[in-house]
Each structure stands twice: as structure tokens, then as C-alpha cells.
Amino acid sequence: MTQTTASGAPATGDVATPAGGHDTNKHLPVLVLGALGVVYGDIGTSPLYAFRQALFIRPAAQETSVEILGLLSLIIWALTIIVTIKYIFFVTRADNKGEGGTLSLMSLAAGSFAKRPRWIIGMGVIGAGLFLGDAIITPAVSVLSAVEGISVVAPQFERWIVPITLVLIIGLFAVQRFGTGGVARVFGPVTALWFIVLGACGLWRIIEYPAVLWALNPSYGAVFLFTHPGLALIVLGAVFLAVTGVEGLYVDLGHFGRKPIVIAWFSLVFPALLLNYFGQGAFVLSHDLAQITNPFFEMFPEWSQVAIVIFATAATIIASQAVITGTYSLARQAIALNLLPRMTVRHTSETQSGQIYMPQINSILMVLVIILVIAFGSSASLSNAYGIAVSGVMLVTTILLGVVMYRVWKWHLVPTLVVMIPFLVVDIGFFTANVVKLFQGGWVPAAVALVVAGIMTVWIQGRRRLAEKTRRDEVPLQFLVENLAKKKPTIVPGTAVFLTSDIEGAPTALLHSLKHYKVLHEHNVILTVLTADTPRVPDDEKVTIDAYNDLFYRVVVRFGFIETPNIPKALALARKLGWKFDIMSTSFFLSRRSLKASPKGLPIWLDRMFIALARNATDATEYFHIPTGRVVEIGTQVLL
Incomplete structure (x- = not known):
């Protein structure tokens, strides 16, 4: 029997050329701008609620500047260690022929074994379930936190926050069927302007109160944790909100390539986030904390607050769009890898294969997001649910990354452990901190993740039994x-x-x-x-x-x-x-x-x-x- 491939050469197995194929030198500016909108939309809206949540966890009787600097230091160093060091320098290098994401990393790790280990497939299933759990939280908490700015500029309309949020969310999911191509062209410029505004306002407040820069010293964060052992896990759970959306760096690797993502982070995103968090800290330190309810919106000049509320709402919609699109991509990968039953996939672009629309996934997400908004009613309540899924995905990514380092990159065991152990300690710490919030809303993404992982497990086992039964007959x-x-x-x-x-x-x-x-x-x-x-x-x-x-x-x-x-x-x-x-x-x-x-x-x-x-x-x-x-x-x- 003669076996040939379409090239006329002997078959060589599942070999593929690198995905993406971006000419990063020629189109680098466009790719960097696109990465700002799609990759960093989620983490770019974290300043809306991350520092506020951490700030109001502190014991009210001890409102000292040292505590505020400690909280700020924890946020700054979480961004530095998790995003800059772990994801930028290590995780984004673990690409599967140019593609990233939990299932892509699972395939890369499993492919290094002669027979795919079930525990690696299990890790991929858990990671995918947790990502989908995160996907229902992001649109709800992001849009809610932006619309809540109404209570700052027009308190009399506070009762309309939830209805306005529901209208925006329904509209967001309704337009998915028309594709993201046209909308995506404005994602980059709008998000770039968003980061510029974040950085500019933060810099203005830092100039007013430069002592806030003492938060660069990590000892302030360490002292806060040691002096408040009873609050340490709760505070870490709030601090973790600053890095939610970090998986976007990896999930969208195949759309833009590593170089544009890295350049966008260091040239604009990271500096803007640092400036804004420092600015919020400076604003709080220079004002009466008892009078502050939302430091992000209140740090802006009063004449600009209405515009900032509108701008923040647009930014959160962009962040939500990015995670919805990522969910479609993840579901398609899961179907291709036989982890989920086949579902309808509609292409919304004649030129970009990654632009797809999945009606079943879209409907499920919309219903779950609407239920969350109605049930929780505020971003403060929802933020308690917004950490377990993300921290779980990060922990899964770290474990699979260790396998790739050792088996695919052929690192020696000692340097692999030297790199991985600190990451595991940080990830386990944040995961534990978010598990504490399990009964305060954290059960929501955990339940979604368990349901999704359960469905995948039933499908995998059912297909295996069906194949065995069919093979016998x-x-x-x-x-x-x-x-x-x-x-x-x-x-x-x-x-x-x-x-x-x-x-x-x-x-x-x-x-x-x-x-x-x-x-x-x-x-x-x-x-x-x-x-x-x-x-x-x-x-x-x-x-x-x-x-x-x-x-x-x-x-x-x-x-x-x-x-x-x-x-x-x-x-x-x-x-x-x-x-x-x-x-x-x-x-x-x-x-x-x-x-x-x-x-x-x-x-x-x-x-x-x-x-x-x-x-x-x-x-x-x-x-x-x-x-x-x-x-x-x-x-x-x-x-x-």
C-alpha cells in the first residue's frame, strides 16, 4: 500500500508550520495597537475596582498612610511579578506553533509524551472550565463598575445603574452575530486613549503627593500582611483583582504574536497602570478617607467626571468583547480536541479565520451574565466572585508550563524548579486567598467551572465507551x-x-x-x-x-x-x-x-x-x- 501526502512526499505525521505568520516588522504598529484593545482591554479596566476593594477591607480604626502604602505596594508588585515576569518573560514563550491559551498549552505538554497522560488532559479540562467561569464574571463586573460612576456624578440616578447595565449587556451580546471586525478597528485607538488618560490623571495626582512613591518599596506590602494576619488572605483576594485579565496575554498570542504584545505592555499599558494606581493612592493619602467612596472616579476633576463615566463604560464594553471572543475561540478548540460536542461555528469575516460567532455559547453567556447582574446588583458584591476562576487558570497554566519547560524546552530539573517554585508559591497564595471568598460569591465561577469540566468529562468518557462498543461490533x-x-x-x-x-x-x-x-x-x-x-x-x-x-x-x-x-x-x-x-x-x-x-x-x-x-x-x-x-x-x- 502506498502512502503519500498532498506534497507527494512520504507522510510525516502531524507537523504544522507556525501559526499566525505575522510580518511583525512590517505591521508592528498596527499589531501593537490591536493588542492594546483586545489583549489588554480586561486588565486595563481593573483600576476601576481593584484599589477600591483593597482599600475598604482595612480595619476602619487604623487608617494610616503606612497601611495605604502597603496595599498599594501589594498591587504594584502583583502586577510586576505575575504579569511582567511570569507571563511576559515565560508564559508567552510557551507557544504551540504560535498559539496560546490553556488548551493550546495542554496540547503542547501532552504532545511531549508517547501516550497523553490523563492528568494533563484533566488539567486542560479544569483550566478550560475555569476560563468559562471567568467569562461570565468579566462582562458583569466590568460594565457594572463603569456604570456605577453615575452615583458619583448624579447620585439621584443610582437606582438606574442595574437597568442601564442590563441594557448595555443585552446590546453587547446581540451585536455579536454581526462580527467583531468593524468594532475591532476602533478597539485599539479607544483603549490606547484610555491608557493615556489613566496615566495622565495618575501622574497629576502623584505630582500633588509624591510621597506615594514610597509604595515602590515591597517591604510596605510585606509589613501590612504580617501585621494583619487575620486580613491577609482577604486583602490578597482584593489585590488579585489588579491582575485579572492577564490570561489575555496568552490566549490572544496567535492573533498578534509575542513581540507586539510585549511592546504594548512595556510602552504603554504597564506605565499607565502603575501611574494610575499610584495616583489613586496619592488621592486617598491627600484627602479625608471617610469622604471617599470611589477613588477612581473621584480622583478626576469634577468637570471631567461625566466624560470619564462614559469613557469607562466604553472601555469595559471593549474588555467584555475581548473575553467573549476568547470564549468562542476556547470552545472551538475544545470541540476540535473532542472535549465538547460539536456546536455551530459561524465565520463573520471572509479574511480572518479567528473571527467567529457561536450562537449557543453566546446565548448561554448572555443569560448567565444577566442573572449575575440581577442577583449581585453591584460590582463590590461581584468582585468577591471575580478571583477563583482567574487564579485557578493561572495555577493550571503554571503547572503545565513546568511540564513544557522540562519536557519540551529540555531544561534541567534544577533550573525548572528554581523558576517554577516561586511562581507556584505566588499562585497558590492568591488561589487560597480567593477560595476564602467561596461563600461570598466565589461559588459562582467555581460552580460554572465544575459544570463545564463535568460536561467535558462525561463527553470524553462517553466517546471512549462508544468507540470501544463500536470497535467490538x-x-x-x-x-x-x-x-x-x-x-x-x-x-x-x-x-x-x-x-x-x-x-x-x-x-x-x-x-x-x-x-x-x-x-x-x-x-x-x-x-x-x-x-x-x-x-x-x-x-x-x-x-x-x-x-x-x-x-x-x-x-x-x-x-x-x-x-x-x-x-x-x-x-x-x-x-x-x-x-x-x-x-x-x-x-x-x-x-x-x-x-x-x-x-x-x-x-x-x-x-x-x-x-x-x-x-x-x-x-x-x-x-x-x-x-x-x-x-x-x-x-x-x-x-x-
Whole structure:
């Protein structure tokens, strides 16, 4: 049997060229500007609530400047250690052919083993669940915190904060179907101006009270923690709000490349955030704390506060847009890696494959965000729920990063531990601090993460049991081919493509076709679609053909985990291999399984849950972009 790829060379496996392919030198300014809007939109809105939350946790009887400097020092050094050192210098280097994110890192780490360890897949599942838990908190807390500026400029309209927030959130999710391309063009400039305003106002307040710069000394933060042991974890949970959104640096790595993200951080984002936090500290230190309710908005001149409320609302909408888009990307990766059932993916751009819209995900997110806003009613209450998910994702990232350092980068064990242990100590500290808030709202993202991880686990286990059951009942493909070569049935013209996930077994649709129709096409293709551990697979390695005989061919199509599976386009590449593929003379045979719960094996409710997920999965015809007029579905019943 001869095996070739679309390049005409021997097949070499799941190898892909680097994703993204950005000409960072030519388009660097544009990429930097884009990164400001998409990557840093979330962390750029943290000054709205992070310092305020930390400030009002302190014991009221001890309102000293040393305490305020201590809180400020903790925020400054959290930004420096977690974002600048950990993510900028280490995590963003752990790219999977240019792509980033929890599932991408999981694939990179798992790919370093001969057989994927289940604990690494488990870490990826937990990380993905926690990210989705964070995705419902970000729009709610960000938009609420911005709209709450109304209470500063017009206290009489305070009762309208929640209704206005709901209108903005519904509008935000309603426009997703139209795509983010047009909106994204204004993300960068608006966010860049936002950071400039943050930095400028902060610098003005620092000039008024330069003693605030003593907070650069990390000893102030350490002293605060040691002198307030009873509040240490609660304060760290509030301080952590300053770094929420840091996963954006890694998740959007494939959209912009590492260089633009790093330049944007050091040239504008980091300086602006530092200046603004120092400015808020200076404002609090130079005013009566008893009269301050929202230091972010109150630090601005009174004549500008209305404009700042509007501007902050726009910035939070941008931050929310970024996390919603990231959720679509994560869900698509999870589907490609067989962690979730198929869902509808609609492309909203003819040129950018990353711009997608997923109706089911969009609806679920919108409903959950609306429920959160109504249930909690304020960003102060919601902020208690806004740390467990993010700190959990960061901890998962650190563990998987350690595996990549040791097994992929081939670091020695000693330097790996020297780098990883301090990061783990910091991450575990922040995670513990956020777990303290579990019963104050933190249960919300934790519950979402558990539900998502549970769904993924049921889907993985259900697919494994279904594959084992199907494999036991199937006839070996080689055996069938040899027998049909000896005794050929009636041959009809055309090409029949039989889809199957099992490379060794004969497709159920083929067996039932022979049983009922007792005919065989002159060309029969046994097609298997695989997902590579890389983001993309180049065209010349996407298709592999094995010729069994004149009647049967084995075709394996590989897609990267961020690619959209399009079988007709992939099969058209086979023309380079001499296969005269014509969609109009080709029929696609699919097996539609009717699943029934079994009293044996897993608990009956788990079987029923898997069956429900399978029934609600997007039809294979739509998911693989097969023309509906060329599809023949053959039904079979399977007892799990």
C-alpha cells in the first residue's frame, strides 16, 4: 500500500508550520495597537475596582498612610511579578506553533509524551472550565463598575445603574452575530486613549503627593500582611483583582504574536497602570478617607467626571468583547480536541479565520451574565466572585508550563524548579486567598467551572465507551476489503466517501449499505478526520491517501485545533495526488447512531447525559461543511 501526502512526499505525521505568520516588522504598529484593545482591554479596566476593594477591607480604626502604602505596594508588585515576569518573560514563550491559551498549552505538554497522560488532559479540562467561569464574571463586573460612576456624578440616578447595565449587556451580546471586525478597528485607538488618560490623571495626582512613591518599596506590602494576619488572605483576594485579565496575554498570542504584545505592555499599558494606581493612592493619602467612596472616579476633576463615566463604560464594553471572543475561540478548540460536542461555528469575516460567532455559547453567556447582574446588583458584591476562576487558570497554566519547560524546552530539573517554585508559591497564595471568598460569591465561577469540566468529562468518557462498543461490533476493514476483492458485488459509477473515526474498522455506514443496497461504488473512500496537536496543518500535509486496491482508498485528513474542518476543500487538495475528486459525482455516507442507555457500565444518569449531549450536537454535515445534497445518512442503534 502506498502512502503519500498532498506534497507527494512520504507522510510525516502531524507537523504544522507556525501559526499566525505575522510580518511583525512590517505591521508592528498596527499589531501593537490591536493588542492594546483586545489583549489588554480586561486588565486595563481593573483600576476601576481593584484599589477600591483593597482599600475598604482595612480595619476602619487604623487608617494610616503606612497601611495605604502597603496595599498599594501589594498591587504594584502583583502586577510586576505575575504579569511582567511570569507571563511576559515565560508564559508567552510557551507557544504551540504560535498559539496560546490553556488548551493550546495542554496540547503542547501532552504532545511531549508517547501516550497523553490523563492528568494533563484533566488539567486542560479544569483550566478550560475555569476560563468559562471567568467569562461570565468579566462582562458583569466590568460594565457594572463603569456604570456605577453615575452615583458619583448624579447620585439621584443610582437606582438606574442595574437597568442601564442590563441594557448595555443585552446590546453587547446581540451585536455579536454581526462580527467583531468593524468594532475591532476602533478597539485599539479607544483603549490606547484610555491608557493615556489613566496615566495622565495618575501622574497629576502623584505630582500633588509624591510621597506615594514610597509604595515602590515591597517591604510596605510585606509589613501590612504580617501585621494583619487575620486580613491577609482577604486583602490578597482584593489585590488579585489588579491582575485579572492577564490570561489575555496568552490566549490572544496567535492573533498578534509575542513581540507586539510585549511592546504594548512595556510602552504603554504597564506605565499607565502603575501611574494610575499610584495616583489613586496619592488621592486617598491627600484627602479625608471617610469622604471617599470611589477613588477612581473621584480622583478626576469634577468637570471631567461625566466624560470619564462614559469613557469607562466604553472601555469595559471593549474588555467584555475581548473575553467573549476568547470564549468562542476556547470552545472551538475544545470541540476540535473532542472535549465538547460539536456546536455551530459561524465565520463573520471572509479574511480572518479567528473571527467567529457561536450562537449557543453566546446565548448561554448572555443569560448567565444577566442573572449575575440581577442577583449581585453591584460590582463590590461581584468582585468577591471575580478571583477563583482567574487564579485557578493561572495555577493550571503554571503547572503545565513546568511540564513544557522540562519536557519540551529540555531544561534541567534544577533550573525548572528554581523558576517554577516561586511562581507556584505566588499562585497558590492568591488561589487560597480567593477560595476564602467561596461563600461570598466565589461559588459562582467555581460552580460554572465544575459544570463545564463535568460536561467535558462525561463527553470524553462517553466517546471512549462508544468507540470501544463500536470497535467490538465492527468488521476489520482489511478483512472486508480482501473479501470484496474476491467476490465483488454490483459496481455502480461514482465515488462514495464513508466517514468514520476508527482507522482500523470498517465504517458502519459501509456495512449497512452493502447489506441493504448490495452495491458498491467504483471508488470507495474510507475517510477519517483527525485533529493535530498543532494549531494548523499546512495544505501539503493535510491529506494522506492509502490505496488498498482499485476499489478502496483510505484517506486521512488532519486539521489543526483552531482550523475549521471543511472536508470538500481538504479533499480538493487530493488532486495533487492524482485523485480526480469531483464533488458532483461524490456521495458522502454518514452513520447516524441512535444511542440507548445501558444498565451496565456507567450509572444510567451519566449515559443519559451523554446521550443528551450527543443529540444536541451540531449535525456532522453542517460541522464538516458537506453539501447537504450529497449526503446519505444510514441509521443504527447502539446500546452503550
